[in-house]
Amino acid sequence: MPDAPKQDLTVNSKGGSMTVTLKKPLRELLGQTNGHVTAFSLTFAPGKSAVVLMGPDVADATEVRQLGSGAFEISFETEAREVDTLTAAFIRLQIDQLEKEKLPLTEPQTADQWSAEMRSKIKPLREALERLSPKSPRV
């Protein structure tokens, strides 16, 4: 759900461009713009598109993914994890091999298939933890 209600905005078209006036509530949501905002489009279907505007504080940390036909997700990265040089190089090598279709991969799994595979592998661990749990009577 958007955190601001849908609003009708006045536009002025001139030549091939358009000027839209954002009144105070929407304008304030863009934050400090320094005269620039970032825009991108989402196409839901042929001829059915939306344009999203972002202030610079948000644009650099925003990622857009297409989840399916007519569905997108816009996410804001609030944190990151720094990796060491060797790990970064290894990841890049793996991605390079993946793009060349040379990276060995397991067959695709659903959540249930992953769970079923792991259940037998971690059964002794779960049992050991249950034995050590203070709530469990010790044998």
Add this chain to the structure above:
Amino acid sequence: VQAYLRRVPDSFDRPLDEAIAACNRAFEDAGRTVDGAEERSRVATDDAASLICFIDSVETHVRARTFHSLPVLTWRNDRLDRVHALEVGPWRGIFLVSPDALVVIGLIFSRHPHKMESRLDEIAALYRNVAPEGFA
């Protein structure tokens, strides 16, 4: 339900299997001797609980398809696009989300921070797969 999770056997599955085996051994070792057994038992319990939580979290993220919401990886201020980390206790999984978000690939599983010699072993294993014929 469309299958979604794939893994790299050498750098994700094998280290994960080894971590499970190591946790099992730690429980056995903790109960073997008296000196320090309580501390070893506590470490073994924490590691095992975190590992189970990690595995359960992978299931949750596969089911909800939310790996992209995990922290992204960076190296020297460079962002590794579509590469995300799942960290639970000492365990870390590194996942690559496909551009269309239809597949996620478990690239690396390791204890964090990773031992360099282990990563070199993984690079050597990857190199064996990519080396041209006659050099493998």
